[in-house]
Amino acid sequence: MAAADTPSATLRHHDLCSRGIRLARKMRSDVTDLLDIYVERQGLDASISVAAVDGVPAAAAERWAEQTGTQRLLDNLAAYRAFRTLLAQMLEEQREQLGDADAELGPALAAVLLQVSAFAYHLEELLELESRGAPAEEGSEPPALPRLSLFEQKLRGLGVLRELAQWAVRSVRDLRQLAKHGPGSGMALGLPESQ
C-alpha cells in the first residue's frame, strides 16, 4: 500500500479523483435519462413526491463542508454499495413485471447498475490510497424487502433513482474537495466560510 504522501501517491490520487469525477458526471447524466424512461414506462407523474424510503441512502448532508476527506469517501462507498443492491433488486422486479416486453428500461437499469458497481470499486481504490482500506461489506445477502404492492414498488424505484441522481452530484463535489486537498488528508475540508 503506497504511502499517502509520496509524489506517485499524489499523482495517483489526483488521477483517481479526476477519473472519479468523470465517472460520477457520466453516471448522473445516465441516471437522469434513466429517470425519464422509468417514469414513462412505469406510468408515473414526473412531479410526484416520494417520501424518504427505508434503506435508500439519502444524499442530503448537514455540515457537508466540514467533512473530512476520509468521511466523504466512506459515506460515498456505503451509499453506492447500497445502490448496487437496490438497483439489482429493481432489475429483478423489472424483469418479473415486464419481462422481455421491456426493451428499454431493463437495459438502462443494467447499464446504470454497472456504473454504480464501477464507481464503488473506484471509491475502494481511493480509500486504499488514503491508507484506510475499504471497509468490508456488511453481510453477503441483501436485506429482505418488505412486501410492497406494485405501485409501491414503482414509487420506491423512483425514490431510489432520484436519490442516486443526487448522490452523483454530491460525489462530484466530494471528489473535487478531495482532489483539492491531496491524499492522506483526514482534516476537515471546509469552504472559506462554513456552510
Add this chain to the structure above:
Amino acid sequence: MANPVPSACCVVLAVVVVVYAQRHSQQDSHIQYERVGADVTMKCGSMDWDAAVTWTANGTDIDDSHLNGSYLILKKVDLTQSGQYSCYEGSSWHLKYQTYLRVGVPPKEPVLMCRSNNYPKGFYCSWHLPSPTYIPNSFNISVIHGTREMVCEKDIFPKNRCHIRYLQLFSTVKYKVTLTVTNALGKNSTTLTFDEFAIVKPDPPESVVAKPVPNNPRRLEVSWQNPSSWPDPESFPLKFFLRYRPLILDQWQHVELSDGTSHTITDAYAGKEYIIQVAAKDNDIGTWSDWSVAVHATPWTEEPKQLTTEVQITGETLTQHKHPALRGPGYG
C-alpha cells in the same frame, strides 16, 4: 419671596396643555382605509345626526350636498379623494372629528422569485406586487423544507428581499416558499416549490475585457472573472458561454468553455468592431446566468503606410502604381 414670573409662566403653560388635551380628546383622529369605488360614510365623532357641522377635506370646506345631516357621504371614492377629513361643530368651530382617508385596493397575487447566486451558501427570495395598492402593505414569508421551517432573514435594502442559509446540501426534499401580502383591505399570497439545484443561477461574469491581438487581424483575446458573489469557484467551478458578433451583423456565434476565464476568438472579420458577452453556469447544476455587460473590440489592423502614388515613366508610357493601401474593396 419667590419670583412670581416663573410661576406665572408655568400656569400659562399648564393651561395651554390642558386646553390642547381637551380639544384633542374631543375628537377621534385616525387613519381610515377604503376601497376604490366604495361608498364611505363618516360620522362627526359623537355629534348627533342633526347637529350643525362643517366638514373639510385637506382644509377646504366640503359642499353641503355631500352631507346627510352631520354625516359626510362620499360615493364611489377614488384615489384623488385620499386626504385629511375634519369635522367642526357649527358655530364654535371646535374640531370634533378628524380622519385620514386612504383610498386603495387589496393586494393582487404577489410575484415571488427565489434564486441561489452564491451556492452552496444559501439562496434569496425577492418579491413585488404586480400593481400598486396605494396603501401600506406588509409581507410575510415562510420557508419550509420537509418538516423544518427555516428563517428567511430580511435584507435592510432592498426591503422586498430575504435570504436563507442552506442547512443541508444535496437534498431531494423540495423547498416550499409562501409569501403573503396583507393590507387593510385584504390579503393575497403565492407559493413557490422548488428543489435545491433548480434555482442555482450565478451572477454574470465580471470584468469582461476584449483586446486585439497584435499582428493578428482575425483574433480577439477575451478574459473575464468569476462573479464575486460566487463563494468558492475552486470547489464549485463555473463553466462559461461566450457569444460574439460583429456590430454590423445580427447573428451571434457561441462558444462554450468548460474551464478557464479567457478565450481567444480566431475567426473575427478583419477590421470589424465586435460586441462580446459572457454568461456563467455551475458545472453541474442550475441555469445560465444573465449575459454580462457587453464589451466592444476591433481586431488588430496593420497601420496604413504613408499614402503615395508612384508614377513611372517608361518610354512614352505613363504607368501609375497604386500603393496597396489605396486599392479598392477585396483587399485583405
